[in-house]
Amino acid sequence: MVGDDFGFYIDPQRCIGCRACVGACAECGTHKGRPMIHLDEIDRLVSTQTTPTVCMHCEDPICAQVCPSDAIKRSEDGVVHSSQKPRCIGCQNCELSCPFGVPIVFSGLEQMMKCDLCYDRTSEGHKPMCATVCPSQALLFVPKHQISAMRQNQPLNEFTIGTLKVRTRTALMVPDPGLPLHLDAALLMVGGGF
Amino acid sequence: MRLLDQLDLEPRPLIRAALSTAALGALVALGSRGGRWLDPALLGYLLATLFACFGVSYRYWSWLERPATDMYFQDTLRRFLSPRVLLTLPKLMLLALDQIFLQRFIEKRSVKRWGAHALIAWGCLLGFSVTIPLVFGWVRFTSAGLDPNRYEAWLFGFPAGSFPLGSPVAFITFHILDLAAFMVIAGCTLAFIRRLHDEGDAATQRFDLDLLPLLVLIAVSVTGLLLTVSEKWLGGRNFTTIAFMHELTVIVMLLSLPFGKLFHIVQRPAQLGVTLYKADGEAEGRLPCKGCGALFIRANQRRDLEVLFKRLDLDGARHSPSVHHLDLCPKCKRRLMALAQNQRLGGSFDPFHDVPIYAEPVADPTTFRS
Ligand code: SF4
Ligand code: SF4
Numbered sequence: 417m418v419g420d421d422f423g424f425y426i427d428p429q430r431c432i433g434c435r436a437c438v439g440a441c442a443e444c445g446t447h448k449g450r451p452m453i454h455l456d457e458i459d460r461l462v463s464t465q466t467t468p469t470v471c472m473h474c475e476d477p478i479c480a481q482v483c484p485s486d487a488i489k490r491s492e493d494g495v496v497h498s499s500q501k502p503r504c505i506g507c508q509n510c511e512l513s514c515p516f517g518v519p520i521v522f523s524g525l526e527q528m529m530k531c532d533l534c535y536d537r538t539s540e541g542h543k544p545m546c547a548t549v550c551p552s553q554a555l556l557f558v559p560k561h562q563i564s565a566m567r568q569n570q571p572l573n574e575f576t577i578g579t580l581k582v583r584t585r586t587a588l589m590v591p592d593p594g595l596p597l598h599l600d601a602a603l604l605m606v607g608g609g610f
Numbered sequence: 611m612r613l614l615d616q617l618d619l620e621p622r623p624l625i626r627a628a629l630s631t632a633a634l635g636a637l638v639a640l641g642s643r644g645g646r647w648l649d650p651a652l653l654g655y656l657l658a659t660l661f662a663c664f665g666v667s668y669r670y671w672s673w674l675e676r677p678a679t680d681m682y683f684q685d686t687l688r689r690f691l692s693p694r695v696l697l698t699l700p701k702l703m704l705l706a707l708d709q710i711f712l713q714r715f716i717e718k719r720s721v722k723r724w725g726a727h728a729l730i731a732w733g734c735l736l737g738f739s740v741t742i743p744l745v746f747g748w749v750r751f752t753s754a755g756l757d758p759n760r761y762e763a764w765l766f767g768f769p770a771g772s773f774p775l776g777s778p779v780a781f782i783t784f785h786i787l788d789l790a791a792f793m794v795i796a797g798c799t800l801a802f803i804r805r806l807h808d809e810g811d812a813a814t815q816r817f818d819l820d821l822l823p824l825l826v827l828i829a830v831s832v833t834g835l836l837l838t839v840s841e842k843w844l845g846g847r848n849f850t851t852i853a854f855m856h857e858l859t860v861i862v863m864l865l866s867l868p869f870g871k872l873f874h875i876v877q878r879p880a881q882l883g884v885t886l887y888k889a890d891g892e893a894e895g896r897l898p899c900k901g902c903g904a905l906f907i908r909a910n911q912r913r914d915l916e917v918l919f920k921r922l923d924l925d926g927a928r929h930s931p932s933v934h935h936l937d938l939c940p941k942c943k944r945r946l947m948a949l950a951q952n953q954r955l956g957g958s959f960d961p962f963h964d965v966p967i968y969a970e971p972v973a974d975p976t977t978f979r980s
Contacts, residue, residue, distance in 0.1 A: 420660060428948040430957060445809030456944050467948035482915070482924050484884075485877060492788040497814060501719065502874035505881040507888075512907055513915060514929070516947060517940030526715040526881060536813035569955075577935050579926030588947065590954045601929035603949040604901040604942055 418493040418538040421551070423560045424547065425571055426470060431556035433466035435458075437546035437555060444545050445536040447498065451532040452520065455545050468554055470546065471494040471496060471518045472532035472575075473585035478528075479510035479519055494585040495535060499528040515582050515599070571591070572597055623671035630667035631660055642747025643767035654857050655745045658864040664870025670876055677921040679880075679915050686883035694739035698886060705882050715881075720803050729797025730827065737790035750785070788838050797829075823871045829859040856928045887911075898932050901942030912936060 433455065441451040455470040477496045487503035488510060490496045499510070506526030510519045519530040534544040538557075542548075547557035556563070563571055568589035571587030574596040582594065590597060638656070641647045644963035648656065672853040674683050689695055708714050711729065754760035754772040760778060762772040773779040801824055805811045815821065833856035840849045867873065891908025899906050915936050919925045927935035938946065 422904065428951055446813060448810065450900075454941075455946055456948075458945050458948055465948070467944065469944040469947065478924060481924070482678050482918060484676070484682050485880065486673065486676065486679075501723075502840055502871060503877060504876075505884050506715075507682065507884045508911070509681075509915065509918075511940060512911065513919075514940070515935060517938075517943035517945065524715065525718045526709075527719060532814075536809045540814050578928040580924060580935075588951055589950060592954065597950050597954065599943075599946050599950050601901060601933050601935075601938060601942075601946065603953060604938070604946055 417491075417531060418535070419541070420493065421556060421559050421561070422538075423571065424470065424473075424533065424544070424586040425556040425558070425563055425565060425567075425589055426468065426586065427554050427567075427569065428465075428467035429456075429589075430552045430555075431466050431468055432552050433464065435553060436549040436551060437468055440532075440549040441531075442483070444534045446532055446534065447529050450520075450522075450529060452529060468546070468550075469518060469591035470515060470544075470555065470586060471533070472516050472582075473533065474508075474515075475583040475585070479514045482509040482513045484509065493539075495533050495538075496530075497532050497535065498530050501527060512580075515577055515606055546605050557583070563573070575599055614814045619668075620672055620675070623668050623675065626671040627664050627668035630671075631664040631942040634663050635660060638746045641766050645747070647764065648747035649744065649750065652745045655741070655860060655864075658861040659742070659745060662867045664865040664875060665865075666873065669868045669873060673877070677918055681918050682880060682883055682887060685887050685910075685914070686880075687884070688755055689886065701889075702882060702886070706879075707886055709881050709885070710879065712930050722800070726797045726804060729793045730801065731797075733790045733793030733797060733831075734827070736793070737787060740790070760979045770886075785838070787834060794827050798828045817872055823866070826859065826863045826866065830856070830863055833859050863878035873910045897937075899939035899942055900937040901946070902939065904939055904941075909937070 435455055437453050438451045438455050441447075441453040442449055444452075445447070446590055452470075456467055456469065457463075458465045458467060472489075473496045475494070477488060477490055480490065480496065483504075484507055485499075485503040485505050487499040487505075488496065489500065504527050506521055506523060506528065508521045508528075510528055510530075511521045519528050522529045531580075534542075534546075537546055543557040544555075547555045550556075556566075558566070567589055569589040569591050570593040572590045572593040573584050573587050574598045575582045575584065576598045588597060630835060638648075639645060673679055689698065693845065713724065713728060748766055750764045750766065751761050754762040759775045760772050761775060761783075763770045772822075773783075802821075805820070811820075832850060836852045837849065837856060840852055842849055863872075887910065888908065891910040894909040896905040897907050897909055897912055898904065916925075916934060919927065919934075919936065935943070945956050
């Protein structure tokens with residue numbers, strides 16, 4: 417069980433692209449040797465900005481809803497796990513449907529793996545690998561009551577895509593958390609202001 | 611219906627499961643020539659098998675009704691109902707050899723896991739292929755006439771040859787289950803050792819889902835082997851007690867089939883359908899991401915996922931009439947999150963964002979911006 421009092425906070429604007437999280441993620445016992453965190457450049461031609469993506473651990477995970485094998489489970493502590501190995505048939509529904517682009521399907525292995533909050537660590541009271549090594553604290557795993565004092569920006573757990581609402585366990589840091597974050601594809605089209 | 615509600619059972623899968631069990635019952639009656647060739651000593655096993663059939667088929671039919679499963683089931687159904695199936699058949703056989711028989715995808719996941727799994731899977735299949743025909747009365751062995759040294763085999767109540775008691779055929783026939791038991795015990799032990807040393811599994815495994823099935827399989831195999839030990843070396847001592855223990859463990863295993871991990875045995879063939887579906891999609895081509903233009907989603911999956919999103923009430927995930935969230939590749943979805951944060955922060959990723967940039971007199975070959 418991961419303590420209910422701990423939260424995972426991501427803050428892409430703090431990311432310096434050092435890839436320490438990627439290296440550390442690969443060391444985790446639940447997905448040995450394969451990093452589950454994504455580190456993406458936003459638009460390399462105009463900016464050096466990078467962004468880390470971990471699973472948002474949705475309250476009603478779309479990945480699980482679209483899985484034909486019922487292979488994706490959310491435990492009571494709100495952690496959405498990698499596919500159950502005996503069940504996953506590698507169809508990629510989850511990979512293509514996750515609102516945040518998180519799951520990775522390994523073809524040939526016919527298996528989906530994803531960020532599972534380093535369950536072998538967090539279920540025993542340790543931080544996830546990435547949050548342990550991130551030097552700029554773009555990835556932060558701390559008690560929930562501490563976060564408001566640590567940052568000017570505050571955690572936001574609600575996102576909208578069109579009219580669809582997605583609530584998540586993992587939070588994104590924004591100045592105005594009262595308003596759900598609208599993910600509008602138009603931002604991708606105009607170069608996004610970078 | 612109130613009872614169904616209380617038990618949380620769905621009527622349609624329930625009816626289908628009842629029909630499936632009735633069909634199996636009919637096959638048993640037919641194969642055992644109206645029950646005449648059923649072995650009375652194996653009746654307990656027969657009842658447990660019929661219950662397992664009911665439970666497994668109920669779960670299977672309910673599983674097929676999930677919208678996401680239905681998406682692939684319909685595709686497979688269409689494939690099997692079309693004449694094209696004959697063209698697909700050789701490919702299907704090859705896939706079944708690779709994915710179901712050799713299970714090479716597990717070998718790619720981990721060789722240790724594959725070794726343990728192969729021993730358990732083939733041990734169980736070997737065991738079932740011997741015991742099920744015996745329990746259903748499809749195969750029986752009797753002594754041949756009055757000759758106590760010859761055994762006669764009966765298939766569906768018809769004589770199918772006889773063999774002497776000490777012959778290699780007799781040895782294999784009577785000890786094949788011992789071989790199956792050794793395979794299962796070895797596989798389960800390896801699986802236990804692997805689970806003990808694997809930090810990842812140690813954190814995510816559950817006793818009831820992951821370890822209990824291994825213990826039950828070991829119990830079935832050990833009690834089965836003890837029957838041989840008692841018969842061969844102890845002069846039949848405690849045979850009845852051991853036989854009772856064996857029957858008990860097998861019945862526990864059969865009754866748990868629909869509820870536990872072993873249900874994946876009937877789920878797994880879906881992988882064949884998905885592989886063929888993916889091949890169709892590759893042939894049809896991939897569609898470009900509406901964020902970056904990279905080809906990513908197979909056309910058939912894009913269509914079917916849109917239908918699935920509608921069925922799951924997720925269809926609001928549209929950015930505009932022409933851009934569905936499904937039209938963005940995973941990478942663009944990830945970038946979008948950062949871009950949306952950036953917008954909220956008033957462009958603070960770039961402290962100079964409001965300093966105007968003027969086009970260079972000479973076009974810069976490294977940027978797309980004019
Ligand atoms: S972020 Fe994606 S992978 Fe994670 S729980 Fe939500 S839908 Fe599933
Ligand atoms: S790839 Fe595996 S986990 Fe993902 S939807 Fe398909 S079966 Fe489910």
